Amino acid sequence: MIGCLRGIILEKQPPQVLLEAHGVGYEVQLPMKCFYALPETGQEAVIFTHFVVREGAQLLFGFIHKQERVLFRELIKVNGVGPKLALAILSGISAQQFVRAVERQEINALVKLPGVGKKTAERLVVEMNDRFKGLSGDLFSPQDVDDIPLAIDAQVNPADPESEAVAALVALGYKPQEASRMVSKVASSSADCEMLIRNALRTAL
Template sequence: MIGRLRGVLLEKQPPEVLLDVSGVGYEIQLPMSSFYPLPEVGQEAIIYTHFVVREDAQLLYGFADKHERAMFRLLIKVNGVGPKLALAILSGMSANEFVVCINNEAVSQLVKLPGVGKKTAERLVVEMKDRLKNWVGTDLLSPQAESMDMQNGLSNTLSINTAKDEAISALLALGYKPASAEKCIRNVYQAGMDCEDLIRSALKSMV
């Protein structure tokens, strides 16, 4: 299994990156909580990975640290939750916020995530509560992490329309419906926002 990769970021198109590792380009899908802390294109990054082999595809999912990957692996053990839905959940809220929702049985919060209906939310609460009893870990979306400057690079190279289009594409990849994604991006957009800023604000507004 491929558990960790270190290489140079060739492309960043949320929620996917292309990582050059000794001349081999790996396409990796990440939850937005792990996408935000990534360095700029052309710089070296370390990504912890989870490799999935299906009959029709081989997929690589990436995470900023083992903590985030551990939550992903717990999520995909839940009946009816696949890798795509797990990524959407970890993009809509941080791992620690998810733990709080589960402990408080906050079904009303969970159903706001794309692809999570009432039955799935209830199943998450039932199946995850015991597994998360002793959960301890860092939170990639803590206020300290959010205060980091995430605007360098992309904001200087992307036009407003391109930033909006890429943000909408990212939301679609995470499972949001086209009309909902477009409306949300339009509502949160402010002058000077780049693609990652738009996605972060959109996801916050939806939960």
């Protein structure tokens, strides 16, 4: 099991980062909430990871904080929630916001997340509430990742940030037409790819 990686960021392509550690390049998929907090390309980063082995694929999912990884691991235990959906959920809502939504049984907030229908939202509220009871009460109390400023890297800004933002949202589970609509709502000539994704996810909630 690969639990943590420390290395140099070679490439950033939302929602994936290429991290070189001891001469090996690891492709790691992160929730966008974590992707925002990454340092610039060429700098060192520490990423807590969860390794998933599937038939024909080995996937690494990464997180800035341990509590995000804990929540991810609890999410994929829920019936009908796989790693991709869990990644999409944590991209659209922070760990702290998700815990609050579950505790307050805010079904309407959860169904706005990509891939989450009413039945899945109801299942999340029931099952995750039970799981939270077995976790430390202050597990999700550290600084909300929403408060962490964007790490802007001009060297990796795409020539067409809107297309890249749409592609990233599709990778997170949104339908192409919906992703295009979300990005067009927040489109700006001064916004880069990361900013477009962040604003698009915020307007979806």
